[in-house]
Amino acid sequence: MNTPVALSVDVLETRRRNALRWSEKAIQRHPETYAAIRKMLHRILCASMDVSEYYPVATELSGLIRELSQIGDETIFQYYYPHIDPGQSGDPRYFRAMCLDLYEQMQELDSWRISHRHLRLVRRKNLPGCQASRF
Secondary structure, eight states: OOOOOOOOHHHHHHHHHHHHHHHHHHHHHOHHHHHHHHHHHHHHHHSOOOGGGHHHHHHHHHHHHHHHHTSSSOOHHHHHHHHHOTTTTOOGGGHHHHHHHHHHHHHHHHHHHHHHHTOOOOOOOOOTTOOOOOO
């Protein structure tokens, strides 16, 4: 009989820290890919999207996520790749929810990077005619 393995909080916290470290390495290797994912998530979450756009958008996004998930060990991106990719277990009914969850995980990752690497977020003053973006 298969019984689920009970994981302790310490084990889960260790896994989370390792995933954050590997995710940071992926971002350092592919900063342009990370920026492209953020831009796509902004478009997906802030604008309406027709059902006919789902497959090409989800395919493009999953390709970007796949690039960050191939760093060598577990990253936060490895979870989202099969769940967003329409060729695997991606489902249009849950696409926005998965994108929102990924966006929130990326915010947590950025906060962790700032707190552990002494990074500073520098904001520029909004230019006239430019809409402020939170991404």
